[in-house]
Amino acid sequence: xxxxxxxxxxxxxxxxxxxxxxxxxxxxxxxxxxxxxxxxxxxxxxxxxxxxxxxxxxxxxxxxxxxxxxxxxxxxxxxxxxxxxxxxxxxxxxxxxxxxxxxxxxxxxxxxxxxxx
Amino acid sequence: xxxxxxxxxxxxxxxxxxxxxxxxxxxxxxxxxxxxxxxxxxxxxxxxxxxxxxxxxxxxxxxxxxxxxxxxxxxxxxxxxxxxxxxxxxxxxxxxxxxxxxxxxxxxxx
Numbered sequence: 001x002x003x004x005x006x007x008x009x010x011x012x013x014x015x016x017x018x019x020x021x022x023x024x025x026x027x028x029x030x031x032x033x034x035x036x037x038x039x040x041x042x043x044x045x046x047x048x049x050x051x052x053x054x055x056x057x058x059x060x061x062x063x064x065x066x067x068x069x070x071x072x073x074x075x076x077x078x079x080x081x082x083x084x085x086x087x088x089x090x091x092x093x094x095x096x097x098x099x100x101x102x103x104x105x106x107x108x109x110x111x112x113x114x115x116x117x
Numbered sequence: 118x119x120x121x122x123x124x125x126x127x128x129x130x131x132x133x134x135x136x137x138x139x140x141x142x143x144x145x146x147x148x149x150x151x152x153x154x155x156x157x158x159x160x161x162x163x164x165x166x167x168x169x170x171x172x173x174x175x176x177x178x179x180x181x182x183x184x185x186x187x188x189x190x191x192x193x194x195x196x197x198x199x200x201x202x203x204x205x206x207x208x209x210x211x212x213x214x215x216x217x218x219x220x221x222x223x224x225x226x227x
Binding site: 035037044045046047050059100101102103104107108109110 | 149151155164206208209214217219221
């Protein structure tokens with residue numbers, strides 16, 4: 001069974017940093033593109049970033065480009081999202097997702113990030 | 118990165134059909150067959166119900182169907198059931214190698 005378990009969320013002040021992790025199991029992690037998607041409270045889904053199988057290709061939404069960094073450790077079956085210079089508008093539940101054909105077939109349960117002073 | 122356009126709400130009586138539209142541009146919905154639909158209950162994780170415009174993952178009832186014409190994709194829920202009351206989001210691959218979601222549609226079963 002495919003499992004994705006996010007961790008690392010919490011309360012952080014504006015301008016601060018946080019690193020999210022997503023532990024994968026139940027599939028061959030290194031074979032899949034992985035993504036981060038976020039959802040602000042009461043709002044819709046927003047795609048954040050994606051990374052290819054070996055980590056050599058990454059893409060970011062304009063709203064986080066230059067502040068967030070996606071990476072992966074295939075030996076540890078883990079996806080990461082390093083978030084720097086956090087803003088109030090980054091407050092959201094962050095989901096990691098496994099994709100195929102640019103669709104998110106599997107999602108984690110999400111981790112909540114709150115940016116507030 | 119502009120989001121895809123969905124109606125904020127849709128409704129139907131049990132047994133009826135409801136169709137949700139998802140309008141983009143030639144650079145996303147109109148340019149690719151990589152349109153997906155997700156169902157999300159309040160406080161729950163999104164679930165993929167349609168991918169590549171009209172394909173259903175295993176386990177998704179055939180009451181859910183997808184289609185596309187030009188820059189607009191559509192999700193139809195036939196034989197509406199109480200359990201179909203949820204939020205539905207479309208997404209598409211884009212020219213910029215991004216992915217983009219619609220704003221979501223709340224489906225109410227009357």
